Amino acid sequence: MILSDHSSEDNCQPESFAALVANHQARLLGYIRSLIGDVHIARDVLQEANMVLLRKEQDFTPGTNFTAWALRVAYFEVLTWRRKMGRERLIFDDDTVQRIAEQAEIMTLHEEQRRDALKLCLKKLPERQREVVSQCYFDDGSVAEIAESSGIKANAISQLLFRAKRNLARCVRQTLDSPGVAQS
């Protein structure tokens, strides 16, 4: 598999190593989660991967493909976690992990497009859905907190978030698939 040299944001000027790691958090989390399934565990494994990345700073040659390297590190962290877990706690078998990893590696290349699509799609959300999404994600508000402050039952907030995210997901995929968007 060939990865493009640098992700676009890396191109303008050399970033500090720590900044590179920071800028890759979202895609690393998404990548790890796609291999593990559970988002909470994925966050923990991301922490492990971050520590490895920071420890291995010397191993990384500036100017080479950071994304590919970081994904590789994350992949090994996932394998380490899988070894530690009992087989019964794993959601995916070895073959499936392998396949997801290959596909996810390619899909993380469209980070910019995905972000643009997401921005666009957030704009398209009905106001009430957008509010809940931003409460939940950009304010880090829990459903319970939002419920408490808005006086609406948590169940109803969840339902709303449910629909918002479904709409977003469809819209993002549509946008990425539409001919106007370059496939990297």
Add this chain to the structure above:
Amino acid sequence: MTKADSENFERLLGALESDGAQGQAAALTLNRMLSDDDAARQAWIDHCLTDAMLESDDALAEAIIEERFPDNVVSLPGQSHRSHSVGKKPKAAVQAAGSSGKWLAVAAVFAGLVTITVLVLRETGESGSSQSVVAEIGAQSTSDDDDSTPLVTDDSAKQSGSSDDGKAARRSEYEKMLLAEVKQGSLSRPPTPFVSTAASSAAAAGPAQRVSFNRDIRPILSDNCVECHGPDAAARKAELRLDREQDAIAELAAFQAGESEAPIVRGHPELSELIARIEADDADDLMPPPDSHKVLTTQQIALLKRWVEDGAPWEEHWAFVAPSASMPVSNDWAVNAIDRFVFDRLQQEGLQPSPEADRNTLIRRVTLDLTGLPPTPSQIDAFLGDTAETDSALEKVVDRLLASPAYGEHRARYWLDAARYADTHGLHLDNYREMWPYRDWVISAYNNNQPFDQFTVEQLAGDLLENPSQSQLVATGFNRCNVTTSEGGAIEEEFAVRYAIDRVSTTSTVWLGLTTGCAQCHDHKYDPISMREFYQLFAYFNNTTQAAMDGNVPNTPPVIRVYPSPEEKSDEEKLNAAKKAAEKKMAEARAAAEAAFGIWQNELKPESVSAVIAGTSPLGRAVHVSSEQLPKTNSVDGFEVEEGQAFSLVARVTVPEGNDDFLPLASQIDAQGRGFAFGLDLRNRGFELDLFGEGGEAGAGGVLKLRQIHSFKAGAKMQITVRSDGSRDPKGTTVFVDDREMTRNRYPYLESDNLSDTFSVADGTAVKIQARPPVLSELQIFDRSLTDAEIKSLQAVGQLAAIVEKPAESRSDADTEKLRQHFLITSVDAYQSSLNELAEAELALNAFHNRVPVSHVMNERDSVPMAHMLERGEYDKKLEEVAPGVPAVLPSMPIDAPQNRLGLARWLVDGEHPLTSRVIVNRLWQQLFGYGLVKTSDDFGTQGEPPSHPELLDWLAVDIVASGWDVKHALKQMVMSATYRQSSRVNPELLNKDPHNRLLARGPRFRLDAEVIRDQALAASGLLNAEIGGPGVRPYQPDGLWSAVGYTNSNTVKFARQYGENLYRRSVYTFWKRTAPPANLTAFDAPNRESCTVRRERTNTPLQALVLMNDVQFVEAARHLAAHGLASGQGNAALDTMSRRILGRSLDSAEQAIILESLEAFRQTYKTDVNAATQLLSHGDRASDRSHDPAELAALTMVASQLLNLDETVTKN
């Protein structure tokens, strides 16, 4: 990905979060979908990446927040401002776990992603921002309209700019929108995909009929409400119970006075919260809640309203109220009481009973039902020729059948399913368990028509009766039939708990018709059985002396010997007395010879050692390799073994380290490959003796392998003796370690046996020595069978040399004793003769014990039965201790009843018990009619199906108790009824109205059970061996079925079929290995007997036809059926005989024509290919009359095979 797949995804992603089996299943499904579907994988990764971006991509957050909230403040109406400073967001940090609702959201997002392939995006470009309308193509579009929610709505455009509005206004606007959204969600619930049978029967009630609580309302509450508002205190929501009248229903006055908040107000649906909730528009208020995926139909809601309006009459669950017999008026059709109830119900349904079946059908039906065998042609003729009214003619037949021993065999088979009877332990090695005396007890109890109450008490508590008889003890085997283990590492306490749980579940299912199993972890969700009450039942079975590990032996204590007759017991006593007498004489002889031994010992010199040894070797030794010779000897001259000649191998060995299956010691194999090999099985700490026929192990002569396992410890030094009588019978071989006979498994087990008839070794064959000191230090082979005394002496001799070399004063007592033994055996005649007497007595006792079986029984500890409640049923999570007791909803235990299994058993058959009698008659009904009056014969609880004829069930229950629990009486009444005697012919209208014949407007018709199909073929072909009882038999079965599931050191890993009469025994006697039950029976839904089964599945698979066409048992039966045909004539005459034997009737002319045509085609085939005919006729051991022309017999055999395959043959009509 299909629509169904995507819906699956939604569910399974939700399920992923749960830890239990649900989450496991979801994980498996997700893995499967992602492993082979690119689109699914893309959707999944999309979802993960997008969600992660939303969660932790700072660039996105920045962009969004700056764009939408230029003042960099995010606020929700009414909320105190929560500032979000993008720059301060911690880099590379893990955020705290988000909302609890996220997984729900995930499910939604994902569902959206996977359905996107069928979505059409329509651009409706307007005012700069493109407005997308997502319209879904698919069946769900009308019912799930929020899928098509436009991404942008008009008011959202207005809202985005309204940040100046007052907080209050914004808040109320926002709330309104949220509520609108929520309401929309609740209205778009998917319609329920299934309609419960209870609902449909209730709907059939129509406006005229009163709503019945038990028939119409309880099932609705039980299925939809009680899981959260029922008996399980831990799962109960809102402290609300809908399973008890006092909690569920308020009187109007009490409600108005505010004294009761019960959700149902008698007579006032408009005041009843329950009605408001089931009709609520708001998802928050709606019950059952949308996320339960339970939806009430409009019919169900209407029924509930009508019931409340009618005053909400409450009834106790029918099965917990003692039955009371009422008798409807008679009618012209009715033969006995049963028919009155059935007729009444048919009248209500506007149906008429069917006419009586013809006598051919009737006698076959009743004979199969009562005996599990087909009627013989002469029995049919007698019935057809009986000029009496059908009533009395049939009664004669029924009485004859009930008196036949086949009756008990057939009834026992149903009971053995319930008792989970089998011939192996069931877990791990799945070794042999000697248990068959219990099976024979059940058969004889039915044949003696033992009253069901006694039958119950003896099985559950025979050991607790005063002076229990042998038979009453054997009966307690019921509770010893459960699966057990002896696996290394298994935790004893855990298995002891599992056994007790199994016993509670089995007892509950068999007598109470209740599923109690779930109460081991929590209060029952539907039935009023608390966790505490479960452990009170558990306590009854928690007081056994049985060890948790079965030891892999056939006789796990407590067991008893089962003497065929009292005389045999006295035989054993005589043998024991003879043994004692011989021992006494030996002691006397020993005392008398003490002085002589002293003199002999004093004169003993080291020089005389070799003389001592030489003088004590038994006669006839053919091979002797001493320890001095062994290191340099590869082979020695052997000897001829003639057919049937005995021989003995004696080896002195030191067991080495290692894990080999077979470490060879010595072998003698002639040029033709015939011979024996003898070695150690280190893995199983045992020995193996292989006898090879011509060609050696892989040759045509076959091999017989004997194995004796678990006989010594690693590192042991010992003398091994293998004594063979030269036969292929494993009982003819005995293994000794030193002078001890290995009797743990009685005799070595036969690992494989396809040796050609006899065993022999050619003269002049060398014995190959395959081990060296220290592993092998001496080898002797004798061309005869050694006596026990000789073996003992040899063992002593082996140690004599070393002892004699020691100075007399440094010999230990044990050394001296060995010398004394040697002296006594070789020099004292009186001792020798008493030793021989002892050996004879012991041999006779061994032979006796081989003949008299053991059976597993229950034995109570002295202590009072108690049990700890166990958290989630886990053996090591002990909670409070409880005493034995019975569930409060059932009749209470009499105060003076014994606090043990005896008390429990008597309570079950008290006669007042609401369940036992109903459960029993229902199962008898099920055996005859295919379905019980309560279809869920294993569940009479609130989740079970209510009875189709409640009054009939009650009447039968009361009647069987009144008859003195007379099972034959109950069955006779059922088979004599007009209901049973109806023709099973059905018209499309009736079939449509009542596919399973629950209304009984026709006679029973269903596929015969596995055992009946096999027994019928054996009986019709004249092969059946009617012998009753005895050890399990092993008829034909494909090779390898046992080894496929077996551990190599299991004593049931190799299936060795039997020969002769045992091939043709009734199926109830077939050896039942739990991990590989008889294949030709399981193909027809026989259970594996791992747990209690009171209701078999009844499936149709192509395998069944393949069994009937190809299984040796059936091919052989077809040949014999054909031979019977040929014996009576050619062509039509032959066919008629065959048809009458198997179908119980003659063929009509149309059928004859078809079959003759088929016969003619087969004739042509076999006339031109005689080899094929011979080959077909070669299947099965039992020869048929050789005078028949092979081609004709083969052709008719194929026709017979077709007859055995007929739908009519495998169906009770």
